[in-house]
Amino acid sequence: MNKRSVTILGAGLVGSVLAVLLRKRGYEVTIYERRPDMRKEIIGAGRSINLAMSNRGWKALELAGLREDIEAIAIPMPGRFLHQEDGSSAFQSYGKNGEAIYSVSRGELNKKLMDLAENNGVTIHFNQRCTKVDTATNTIYLQEDNETTEIKCDLLFGADGAFSSLRTAMAFNDRTNFSQFYIEAGYKELNIPAGPNGEWLIEKNALHIWPRHNYMMIALPNIDGSFTCTLFFPFEGEPSFESIKTEEEVRTFFNKQFPDAIPLMPTLVEDFMNNPVSSLITTKIFPWRNADKSCLIGDAAHAIVPFYGQGMNAGFEDCSVLEELMEAHGEDWETILSSFEQKRKPNADAVADLALNNFIEMRDKVADPVFLERKKIEKELGRRYAGRFNSVYEMVSFSHTPYAYALHCTKAQDVLLSKIMAEGDFFVNVEKPEFVSQLENWIEEYEALV
Amino acid sequence: MNKRSVTILGAGLVGSVLAVLLRKRGYEVTIYERRPDMRKEIIGAGRSINLAMSNRGWKALELAGLREDIEAIAIPMPGRFLHQEDGSSAFQSYGKNGEAIYSVSRGELNKKLMDLAENNGVTIHFNQRCTKVDTATNTIYLQEDNETTEIKCDLLFGADGAFSSLRTAMAFNDRTNFSQFYIEAGYKELNIPAGPNGEWLIEKNALHIWPRHNYMMIALPNIDGSFTCTLFFPFEGEPSFESIKTEEEVRTFFNKQFPDAIPLMPTLVEDFMNNPVSSLITTKIFPWRNADKSCLIGDAAHAIVPFYGQGMNAGFEDCSVLEELMEAHGEDWETILSSFEQKRKPNADAVADLALNNFIEMRDKVADPVFLERKKIEKELGRRYAGRFNSVYEMVSFSHTPYAYALHCTKAQDVLLSKIMAEGDFFVNVEKPEFVSQLENWIEEYEALV
Numbered sequence: 001m002n003k004r005s006v007t008i009l010g011a012g013l014v015g016s017v018l019a020v021l022l023r024k025r026g027y028e029v030t031i032y033e034r035r036p037d038m039r040k041e042i043i044g045a046g047r048s049i050n051l052a053m054s055n056r057g058w059k060a061l062e063l064a065g066l067r068e069d070i071e072a073i074a075i076p077m078p079g080r081f082l083h084q085e086d087g088s089s090a091f092q093s094y095g096k097n098g099e100a101i102y103s104v105s106r107g108e109l110n111k112k113l114m115d116l117a118e119n120n121g122v123t124i125h126f127n128q129r130c131t132k133v134d135t136a137t138n139t140i141y142l143q144e145d146n147e148t149t150e151i152k153c154d155l156l157f158g159a160d161g162a163f164s165s166l167r168t169a170m171a172f173n174d175r176t177n178f179s180q181f182y183i184e185a186g187y188k189e190l191n192i193p194a195g196p197n198g199e200w201l202i203e204k205n206a207l208h209i210w211p212r213h214n215y216m217m218i219a220l221p222n223i224d225g226s227f228t229c230t231l232f233f234p235f236e237g238e239p240s241f242e243s244i245k246t247e248e249e250v251r252t253f254f255n256k257q258f259p260d261a262i263p264l265m266p267t268l269v270e271d272f273m274n275n276p277v278s279s280l281i282t283t284k285i286f287p288w289r290n291a292d293k294s295c296l297i298g299d300a301a302h303a304i305v306p307f308y309g310q311g312m313n314a315g316f317e318d319c320s321v322l323e324e325l326m327e328a329h330g331e332d333w334e335t336i337l338s339s340f341e342q343k344r345k346p347n348a349d350a351v352a353d354l355a356l357n358n359f360i361e362m363r364d365k366v367a368d369p370v371f372l373e374r375k376k377i378e379k380e381l382g383r384r385y386a387g388r389f390n391s392v393y394e395m396v397s398f399s400h401t402p403y404a405y406a407l408h409c410t411k412a413q414d415v416l417l418s419k420i421m422a423e424g425d426f427f428v429n430v431e432k433p434e435f436v437s438q439l440e441n442w443i444e445e446y447e448a449l450v
Numbered sequence: 451m452n453k454r455s456v457t458i459l460g461a462g463l464v465g466s467v468l469a470v471l472l473r474k475r476g477y478e479v480t481i482y483e484r485r486p487d488m489r490k491e492i493i494g495a496g497r498s499i500n501l502a503m504s505n506r507g508w509k510a511l512e513l514a515g516l517r518e519d520i521e522a523i524a525i526p527m528p529g530r531f532l533h534q535e536d537g538s539s540a541f542q543s544y545g546k547n548g549e550a551i552y553s554v555s556r557g558e559l560n561k562k563l564m565d566l567a568e569n570n571g572v573t574i575h576f577n578q579r580c581t582k583v584d585t586a587t588n589t590i591y592l593q594e595d596n597e598t599t600e601i602k603c604d605l606l607f608g609a610d611g612a613f614s615s616l617r618t619a620m621a622f623n624d625r626t627n628f629s630q631f632y633i634e635a636g637y638k639e640l641n642i643p644a645g646p647n648g649e650w651l652i653e654k655n656a657l658h659i660w661p662r663h664n665y666m667m668i669a670l671p672n673i674d675g676s677f678t679c680t681l682f683f684p685f686e687g688e689p690s691f692e693s694i695k696t697e698e699e700v701r702t703f704f705n706k707q708f709p710d711a712i713p714l715m716p717t718l719v720e721d722f723m724n725n726p727v728s729s730l731i732t733t734k735i736f737p738w739r740n741a742d743k744s745c746l747i748g749d750a751a752h753a754i755v756p757f758y759g760q761g762m763n764a765g766f767e768d769c770s771v772l773e774e775l776m777e778a779h780g781e782d783w784e785t786i787l788s789s790f791e792q793k794r795k796p797n798a799d800a801v802a803d804l805a806l807n808n809f810i811e812m813r814d815k816v817a818d819p820v821f822l823e824r825k826k827i828e829k830e831l832g833r834r835y836a837g838r839f840n841s842v843y844e845m846v847s848f849s850h851t852p853y854a855y856a857l858h859c860t861k862a863q864d865v866l867l868s869k870i871m872a873e874g875d876f877f878v879n880v881e882k883p884e885f886v887s888q889l890e891n892w893i894e895e896y897e898a899l900v
Contacts, residue, residue, distance in 0.1 A: 171630070175685070175729050179629035180621070235625070279625050 003027050004333065007153040009140065009166055010034070011124050013106070014298030014315035015159030016113035020064040021323050023120040031117070032128040032142055034160070039111050048189060050220035050228045051109065052077070052207065052309030053102040054397040060316035063323055066116055073108050075221045076100035081206035082366055083260055091206065092372060096379040099398045101207070101309055103220040130160065133169035138293045140165075155333060156294040159315075162281055164300030171285060178285045183305060183359070185215065186241060186277045187232045192264045194225025201264050202227065209362060210258050215239070216363035217258060229265070232280075232363065241277050280305045282352050288341040292333040295340065297322070302348035307358040308396060314351050314403070318344055350403040354396060357410075374417050377426045384430075385443050389416075405450075412449040416442055453477050454783065457603040459590065459616055460484070461574050463556070464748030464765035465609030466563035470514040471773050473570040481567070482578040482592055484610070489561050498639060500670035500678045501559065502527070502657065502759030503552040504847040510766035513773055516566055523558055525671045526550035531656035532816055533710055541656065542822060546829040549848045551657070551759055553670040580610065583619035588743045590615075605783060606744040609765075612731055614750030621735060628735045633755060633809070635665065636691060636727045637682050642714045644675025651714050652677070659812060660708050665689070666813035667708060679715070682730075682813065691727050730755045732802050738791040742783035745790065747772070752798035757808040758846060764801050764853070768794055800857040804846060807860075824867050827876045834880075835893050839866075855900075862899040866892055 006022050008015045011033035019029045053061075053074060061067045078100040079093035094101065114124060131148065132141040138153045158166025171178040195201045200221055202208060208219040208227070215234060219227040234240040244253050250272045254262050262268065283303040289295040298315030321343055325336045365371040378391040390399070392413055395406040419442055420426055429435040456472050458465045461483035469479045503511075503524060511517045528550040529543035544551065564574060581598065582591040588603045608616025621628040645651045650671055652658060658669040658677070665684060669677040684690040694703050700722045704712055712718065733753040739745040748765030771793055775786045815821040828841040840849070842863055845856040869892055870876055879885040 175632045177629075177631050179627075179631075181627050181629075182625045 003331070004155045006030070006155045006157065007032070007140065007151065008157045008159055009130050009164070010158070010160035010300070011110075011114055011117070011126075012159060012161060012298075013110055013113060013312050014319060015157070016110065016117045016122075017060055017064050017316060017319045018157060018159055018297060018322070019117045019122040020066075020113075020120050021319055021326075023117070023122055024064075025326055029117075029122045031122060031124045032130060032140070033124060033126050034129045035126065037114075037124075037126045038107060039114060048106050048228070049187065049230050049306050050222070051104045051106050051312050052220070053104050054309065054313050055399060056310075056313040056317040056320070059400065060319045060323075063320060064113075064116065066112065069112055069116075070104065070109060071102075073112075073223055074102035074104045075223065076102055076205055077207045077220070079206055080366065081203050081208045083208060083210045083258070084367060085212065085257075087260065089260075090372065091203075092366070092375055093379070095394055095398050096382045099394070100205075101397055103207070103222070105222060130165040133158075133166050133294075135166075135169050135173060135290045135294060138290075153294070155292070158294065158296045158300040159298050161299045162283060162303035164296065166294060167283070167285055167296055167300050170287075170290065170294075170296070173290070176285065176287065179283065181282045183280050183282075183356070184236070185232050185234050185359070186279050187230050188241070188272065188277050189275050190217070190229035190231055190265060190271045191267060192219055192227035192229055192261070193266065198225040200225050200227070209366060210261065211363050211365075211367040212257055213364050213367070217261065218362075219261075229261075232359070235277075235279075247273060282356065284349060284352065286341070286345055288345065289337045292337055295337050301344070302352060304352045304355040305359060306355070307362055308351065308355040310351050310355060310396065310403075314348065317347075317400075347403040350407040351396075354392075354403060354407055354410075370421070373426075374421060377417065377420060378413075380426070380430070381443075388443060388447060409450045412446050415449075416446045453781070454605045456480070456605045456607065457482070457590065457601065458607045458609055459580050459614070460608070460610035460750070461560075461564055461567070461576075462609060462611060462748075463560055463563060463762050464769060465607070466560065466567045466572075467510050467514050467766060467769045468607060468609055468747060468772070469567045469572040470516075470563075470570050471510075471769055471776075473567070473572055474514075475776055479567075479572045481572060481574045482580060482590070483574060483576050484579045485576065487564075487574075487576045488557060489564060498556050498678065499637065499680050499756050500672070501554045501556050501762050502670070503554050504759065504763050505849060506760075506763040506767040506770070509850065510769045510773075513770060514563075514566065516562065519562055519566075520554065520559060521552075523562075523673055524552035524554045525673065526552055526655055527657045527670070529656055530816065531653050531658045533658060533660045533708070534817060535662065535707075537710065539710075540822065541653075542816070542825055543829070545844055545848050546832045549844070550655075551847055553657070553672070555672060580615040583608075583616050583744075585616075585619050585623060585740045585744060588740075603744070605742070608744065608746045608750040609748050611749045612733060612753035614746065616744060617733070617735055617746055617750050620737075620740065620744075620746070623740070626735065626737065629733065631732045633730050633732075633806070634686075635682050635684050635809070636729050637680050638691070638722065638727050639725050640667070640679035640681055640715060640721045641717060642669055642677035642679055642711070643716065648675040650675050650677070659816060660711065661813050661815075661817040662707055663814050663817070667711065668812075669711075679711075682809070685727075685729075697723060732806065734799060734802065736791070736795055738795065739787045742787055745787050751794070752802060754802045754805040755809060756805070757812055758801065758805040760801050760805060760846065760853075764798065767797075767850075797853040800853040801846075804842075804853060804857055804860075820871070823876075824871060827867065827870060828863075830876070830880070831893075838893055838897060859900045862896050865899075866896045 003026055005028040008019055008031045011031045015031055019031055022029050058067060061070055078098050079091050082090045127144050128142040130140050131143045138156055140151050140153060142149045158164045170176055204221050210217040215232055217229055217231045219229040221227055236242045239253060244250055247269045250269050254268060281303055282305055288301045297318045304311050322340055325339050329335045381389045382391060392406050392410050395401040423429055453476055455478040458469055458481045461481045465481055469481055472479050508517060511520055528548050529541050532540045577594050578592040580590050581593045588606055590601050590603060592599045608614045620626055654671050660667040665682055667679055667681045669679040671677055686692045689703060694700055697719045700719050704718060731753055732755055738751045747768045754761050772790055775789050779785045831839045832841060842856050842860050845851040873879055
C-alpha cells in the first residue's frame with residue numbers, strides 16, 4: 001500500500017511539529033503557509049504573548065527530537081511573582097517539587113521548528129493564502145499575489161490557527177456544530193527592556209503578575225534580558241481600552257495602578273499608543289474531520305484563551321496523541337482520525353474551560369491571601385497524599401493527565417479545600433492527630449468523587 | 451432629512467412583512483431573493499413543516515394589514531391530539547379558554563405576503579443569490595446565472611434565514627460571538643391525503659402527535675383536507691434514519707409504531723424513500739447589527755428548532771418590535787437598531803432554549819399520564835389565580851410576554867406543580883379549604899420567585 005501524501009495548512013508551531021512526525025514515518029509532506037518566511041523577513045511584532053511551555057509541550061518536542069535545542073532558549077519559571085496593589089510582592093511556586101513552566105519566544109521556537117521540518121524533508125511554501133477549501137473534493141485554493149492555485153489533496157491537515165480556512169469550510173457542512181466566543185477583555189503588548197548590562201531588571205525565573213481584579217498585567221522573561229508584558233484589559237467600561245486613550249491618561253493610570261512597573265518601562269506610553277489591541281477568542285467545532293480525507297489540529301480545532309498557558313501545549317499534545325495513533329493503526333487513517341477526534345475533543349473542550357476560568361484566578365483570586373494559603377495547602381496535600389491528591393494546576397501543567405479529568409477534579413478539590421480551610425490554620429492543625437484522621441476521611445471522600 | 455433607502459436580503463415571511471412595515475413608513479424598499487418567484491414556478495416540496503401561527507405572529511400580520519386574509523386560509527388547532535403507543539388517544543387543549551394556534555401553509559402565506567409587499571410598492575428581485583457581503587462598505591454581491599452584481603446599500607437588513615449571508619459575513623467580524631448547534635435528530639416530510647370527498651380523515655382542529663419517547667411523528671391540517679406529517683427521528687442509533695432504510699424496514703417499523711396512521715398514508719413508503727432528511731439547527735449571534743448600516747432579523751439572527759412552533763412567530767415579533775422602535779425614534783437608526791438588538795437578543799436566546807426543551811416534552815413527556823394531569827392542573831390554576839399564574843405554554847403561544855420571562859418562570863412552575871402533585875388528586879384536594887389555603891401560600895411563593 002502506498003503511503004498517502006500529506007498537505008498541511010500552516011507552518012506555525014503545530015503544523016511544523018506535525019510535519020516532522022509525519023516525515024519520520026515516511027510520509028511526503030508539503031506545508032502551505034500564509035505568511036512570508038519569518039526566518040528571512042522581519043515580522044511585525046506587537047501581538048505576541050510569550051509562550052509558557054509545560055510538560056505536554058515538551059513531550060511532543062521530544063518526539064520531534066527538538067527538546068534540547070529549545071531548552072537552550074527557554075527560561076524556567078517555577079512560580080508566579082505577584083506585584084500586589086499595595087506595593088507588596090510575593091512568590092508563589094507552581095509545583096510542590098520546584099517544577100517549572102518555561103518562557104519561550106514564539107518566533108524563535110517557530111523558526112527552529114521550520115528548520116527542523118525542512119531538514120527532515122518537508123517542503124514549505126510561503127505567502128500562500130488559503131482562500132477556500134472544498135471539503136467534498138479535498139481541494140484547497142491558494143492565493144499568491146493575484147494568482148490562485150487549486151490543489152487537490154490526498155490527506156489534508158488544517159493547522160492554520162484560530163481563524164483556520166479548513167475549519168471555516170467545515171463549519172458550512174451539515175450537522176457540524178461550531179461556536180466562537182470572545183471574552184470582554186482584549187490585550188496589548190508592552191515591554192520591559194533589559195538592564196544596561198543585559199541583565200533582567202526583575203526576577204528572571206518567574207511569571208510576573210500584577211493582578212488588579214478585573215484586569216491584570218503579566219510579564220514573561222526573554223533570553224536577551226527583556227520581558228514581554230501583556231496588559232489584559234476590558235474593551236469597555238471603567239477603566240478600559242475605551243476609557244484610557246490619551247498619553248496623559250495612560251501615564252496617570254499606570255502611575256496609580258502599576259507604580260513599581262513604571263520605572264522599568266521607558267517606552268510605556270509609546271508602546272501603549274502604537275501597539276494594537278487584540279481580542280481573545282475561544283472556538284469549538286465538531287466533527288474535526290471529513291472522513292479520512294481532512295482533519296483539524298491545534299488552534300484550528302480548538303482555539304483557547306491564553307490564561308493557562310496551554311494553547312501551544314494542547315496543540316502539541318494533539319501531535320503526540322496522533323503519533324501514538326499512527327503507531328497503533330499504521331496506514332488506517334479512517335481509524336486514526338476517528339480515534340483522534342474522539343480522544344481529543346473532550347480534552348479540548350475541558351482546556352478551553354480551564355483557560356477561561358484561569359483568567360478569573362490570575363487577575364482576581366491570586367491577589368487574595370486566602371487563595372495563596374489555599375495554594376500552599378494544595379501542595380502540602382500533594383506531598384502527604386502522593387498518588388491520591390494532585391492539584392488541578394499541577395495536573396494541567398506538570399502531568400499528562402487528560403484535561404477533561406483535571407477539569408472534572410476542580411469541583412471536588414474546591415469542596416475538599418473549603419472543608420480544610422474552614423477549620424483554620426492548616427499548618428498548625430495538621431500536627432494534631434485528630435485533624436489528620438479527619439483529613440484522611442476527607443481525602444477518601446475526595447477520592448470517591450474523582 | 452431624506453429617508454434612507456432600504457435593502458432586504460430574503461423575500462421569505464419575515465423579509466416580506468418587514469418590507470411592508472417599512473413601506474408604510476415611506477421608505478423605499480428593495481428585496482433580493484435567492485429563489486425563483488414561488489408564485490410563478492412550482493417549488494420542490496418535501497422539506498416544509500407546516501407553520502403554527504400564534505399570538506405574536508398575528509400581531510405583526512395585523513400591523514401589516516393581512517390578518518383577515520390569512521385567517522381565511524388558517525386552521526385553528528386548540529389542542530394536541532395524542533396517538534399513544536397502546537393505540538389509545540387523547541385530546542389535550544393548549545389554553546384554558548379554548549385558545550388555538552393556527553396551521554398555515556408556509557407557501558401560501560409567503561405568496562400572499564409577497565403580493566402585499568408588491569402592492570405596497572416594494573420591489574422584489576428573484577433568482578439573486580447573495581454570495582458575499584462586505585459589512586465594512588455595506589456592499590452585497592448578487593449572483594444571477596454567471597453574473598455578479600455589486601450593490602452598495604444604504605440600510606441593509608438580512609432576513610435571509612438560518613444560513614444568512616449577512617450573518618455569515620458578520621460572524622467574521624472581530625468580537626462577534628456566534629454558535630451553530632445541530633440536534634441529533636433530523637426530519638422527513640410525509641403525508642396524509644384528504645378523504646374521497648376532500649374531508650379530513652382525522653380530527654381537523656388539532657395538532658396530531660404520535661409521541662414515541664426519543665422520536666415522534668406530527669401531523670398538521672391543510673385546507674385541502676390533507677395533513678402534512680413530519681417524522682422527527684434520530685440520525686443514528688436504533689431506530690434511526692440510518693437503521694430504517696429499505697422499503698420493507700419502513701413498512702415493518704410504521705406497522706409496529708404507528709399502526710393507526712398506516713391506513714391513512716397510502717404513499718408512505720414512496721414518500722419515505724423519496725423525501726430528503728433535513729437537519730435541525732439552532733444559531734445564535736451577537737451583535738446583530740453593524741452600526742446603523744446593517745441588521746439581522748428573524749432566522750438570520752436566531753434560527754431555532756421548530757418544536758414550540760415559534761420560529762416564524764419570533765421573527766414576526768422582531769418586526770413588531772422594530773415597528774414600535776421606528777414609531778418611537780423616527781429616523782434615528784442608530785438608536786432603533788441598538789435598542790432592537792438589546793431588546794430582542796435575550797428573548798431570541800430564550801425562545802431557542804424553550805424550543806429545544808419542547809422537543810423532549812413533545813416526543814416523550816406528552817405520552818405520560820402524569821404530564822397530562824399536570825397540564826390540566828396548570829389550566830385550573832390559571833383560572834383560579836388569573837393574573838397571578840399563567841402556564842409557560844400559554845405565555846409563549848397566547849400572550850406577548852417576553853420569551854425570556856416565560857423561560858425564567860419555567861423552573862418556578864416546575865417547583866410549584868411538583869408540590870401540588872405530591873399531594874395527590876388535585877381536583878379532589880382543591881375542594882378542601884385547608885388545601886386551598888396551602889395552595890394560596892404556594893402561589894405566593896411562586897410569585898416571589900418570578
